[in-house]
Amino acid sequence: MPWNLQTGATGQERTTKGMNMARVRLIVFDLDETLVHATEVALPCAHSFRIGPYFVYVRPFASDLIRFCASHFDMAVWSSSSERYVEIVIAELFGNSYPVAFSWAVSKCVQKVDPKSNGYVYIKDLRKALKHGYAADEIIMIDDSPEKLQRQPMRHLCLTEFTGDPCDTELLGVIERVKAMAEM
Template sequence: MTSNLLIFDLDETLVHATTEQLSRPADFEYAPYFVYKRPFLLELLIAAKPLYDFAVWSSSSREYVDAVVEEIFAGFDVKFSWAVERCIQRVDAQSNGYVYIKDLRRVQSHGYPVERITILDDSPEKIARQPRNHVKVKPYYGLEGDQELLAIAEELMVRSKR
């Protein structure tokens, strides 16, 4: 049986990176950024590990993604880690800027059918091609009392049984 795959976005989903330090020390730095891990990140990873294989897909640079993955997934197997170069760049008609699409069909080459993939992301426009696979995460901006990942862990338990 094929495993379930859980793909994590990074910025504002699992971490908050800012050039201005918050009122507390950063969990780590990636110059020029102070990076703050979202509360209950480790608990989420521990809860999801028996049910999912892990991957990362961010619209950030390759160097940044590698550095953050090394910090927050230490001790966990990550099947692949993708950065902006694996996204599809499209013009956003509303903002006239760019949006980076994460088309989950690209993941099938790793042996995961789309119906067995779940992606955690704070940006629904990035996963608009497969909205049923998306677990929307409220954006994280460094708030210490944030409990979003506890609720996400519960939702993932239910999804893994489908």
């Protein structure tokens, strides 16, 4: 079960049970519906930037989260989007101020048939980060899709999907949790 930021249907307290945070060295960010939302149809609020036909909306507090993580952890990006899209979003969010250890796109995902949807799920196997000098237990992946982290669910900080709401506060909780990791 991933470390979910959401309170359960029964109102249970959010927890870090089962997650070894003492050795976290690398935070890996997903992009779509985690840090940004991209859509071909403009939303009623102002977009942050555009990529081709897409209006891209940066999740509120994303810059605060990135700034904090940059001062305490190594950072990386792993998205199931195209390489060019990933490059552009990284340039917009991280720029030159916050370098990433690596940035991976769909080509680094493991494609697996999803019997529920009869489509595909793109799995992010954190063992691929070993060649960059990180052990799997030193990595936390911040992503909205638990099915993509099915091989290391205890290394997954699961967020609700961001759909462009300018009042979204999900990342405030993430900032508190990564602050706790930094203090360990």
